[in-house]
Amino acid sequence: MSSTFSIPDKQAVIYYERNGGPEVLKYSTEFAVPSDLSATDILIKNKYTGINFIEVYFRNGIYPADFPYIPGREASGEVVAVGDKVTNFKVGDKVAYLGHKNFAQFTKFDSTQSTILNLGQNATSKQLKLYAASLLQGLTALTFINEAYAVKENDYILVTAAAGGVGLILDQLIGNVKKAHVIAVASTDEKLAKAKQNGAEFLLNSSELSNDQLAEKILEITNGKGVEAIFDSIGKDTFDLDLKVIRRKGTLISYGNSSGAVPPFIINKLSSKNVKLLRPQLYGYVAERPEFEHYTKELFDLINSKKLNIDIHKVYQLKDYPTATKELEGRKTTGKLLLEIPN
Incomplete structure (x- = not known):
């Protein structure tokens, strides 16, 4: 192992x-x-790490966790030590990566894994912040609209939690880039206004409308046909609504559990409209390096060309993560939340 850093x-x-x-x-x-550190490991000194709702699922036991458990799924920082057989990174390189245990000052990472970007020695703090804010949620949205369901121009697409981190990116990619019609569902008028600013066309307030009323509005918007696809991160509370408003041969993408996991159900519920149901996760689309490189290039081409804006709601200090997650879980935030890691 080599390092010039203490x-x-x-x-x-x-x-x-x-x-x-x-x-x-x-x-x-x-x-x-x-x-x-093994021969292929690198040690990363983290600078920023993204806050994602999936951490709530691990913490509350929906997903299994080994204790003691350090949260974290994405981060950016600087390489401070490299294993003896590492050839693609050197001490001083700035990196952004999808990994684990990065609500911490230091993270060990296997350099042979695909989900890491070498940003060179001169990446700025501003760039590190943008990469940490966009990598997981941006790639999630981008892979989902291409692979979970290939969104087409003029499709009607339902997006729940439309002002959240993934939601705002979906609004932009579906409404502005793909030129489809976004039906946005969110819990406040303020959040819906933000969704509209980011490409949503139709706005529905879930705090003011029951699921039956939401279904009625969505079917009215789509002339009774329903939506071609649904990107739903809510889970339990919206699953029956989704089945009501998906059109014949439609695609339901359930990718989150913010209201709880979808209960077991009889698969025959999908039969009446030949519905396709997916429960995808990002890593299944970027497990191999060419896939990761393809989508990260597309993501940052969209960001650099100003076709996609990453809305950073707030940057918290690492020690303040409990406050950050309370605000996230209480639906008091929009866009992306970050942690800044102490030096």
Whole structure:
């Protein structure tokens, strides 16, 4: 292992040791820095890391977690140590990556994995912030509209949580880039206004309308036919609504559980309209390096050409993650939330 950086023994992290609400989260400055680098590992000193709702699912037990558990799915930072057989990274390189355990000052990462970008030695703090804010949610939206359902011009597409991190990106990609009709569902008029600014055409307030009323509005918008596809991150509370408003041969993409997991159901429910049901996750679309490189290039071409705007709602300090997730879970935020990692 080689390094020109003085690596401490201890680091600051967010972690938890049991499932539960935000109260189980702990902040420690006495957590061990990974020291067992293999020949292909690199050690990354994180600068920014993205906050994503999937962490709530691990924390509350919907997805299994090994304890003690350090959250985190995406980050950007600087390589501070490399294993003996690492050839594609060197100390001082800035990187952005999809990985794990990055609500921490340091993360160990296997350099042979596909989901990491070498940004060179001169990437700025502003660039590191943008990459951390866009990588997971941007790639999720981009792969979903191409592979889960290939959105076509003039399609009618339902987007739930349309002012969230993925939602605002879906609004833009579907409405502005693909030139389809976005029917946006969100819980406040303020969020719906934001969805409209980002490409949504039809706006429905889920706090003011029951699911039956939402269904009536959506069918009215689509002349009784229903929508070609649904991108739904809500889960349990909207699944029956989705089945009502999906059109014949439509595609229902259920990709989140913010209201809880969809309960088991009789698969025959899909038969009456020949509905295609998917439960995709990003890694299944970018598991191989050519896939990851293809979609990251497309994502940042869209960002650099101003066709896609990444809305960073707020940057929190690492120690303030419990506050950040309470605001996220309480539906008090829009766009992307980030953590800034202490030096």
